[in-house]
């Protein structure tokens with residue numbers, strides 16, 4: 570698919586030594602993930618608390634307990650779920666969130682492609698370390 574191709578192209582553009590290859594690859598994944606996030610998630614989720622959004626902001630989401638952003642009115646189902654947003658939980662959520670947690674008020678999102686999930690996870694990882702103080706984990 571086109572995202573995979575653009576990541577390959579991004580890697581091919583740099584003539585990279587093995588020491589930096591992984592960093593460059595991770596950067597390319599974050600960039601692809603940001604694109605996909607804008608396409609699939611951004612209309613409901615601001616990445617940070619500085620922008621209003623319909624869903625809760627996803628800053629520092631990896632490792633955070635579900636339903637813990639204090640200024641957001643979560644569904645009872647999510648608030649009481651006890652989920653911790655590990656990469657595996659986020660994958661299951663992206664794949665079939667209403668199946669994973671019936672009663673959530675996030676409309677069904679069905680991203681089956683593991684590569685697309687991977688890219689979005691890389692992007693979420695990049696906004697998880699940006700400012701650890703903004704939303705506590």
Ligand code: HEC
Pocket residue numbers: 606609610611612613614623624625627630634635636637638642643644646647648654659662663672673674675676678680689
């Ligand atoms: C149509 C709007 C919409 C879209 C699109 C959407 N979400 Fe959501 N999301 C929500 C809402 C609303 C909630 C709150 C759910 C609840 O309280 O049950 C939520 C909750 C979440 C949570 C839990 C946050 C927390 O603080 O516990 C995560 C994680 C999440 N969404 C990730 C994503 C990702 C990743 C995408 C894109 C692949 C996405 N969402 C797309 C509306 C959306």
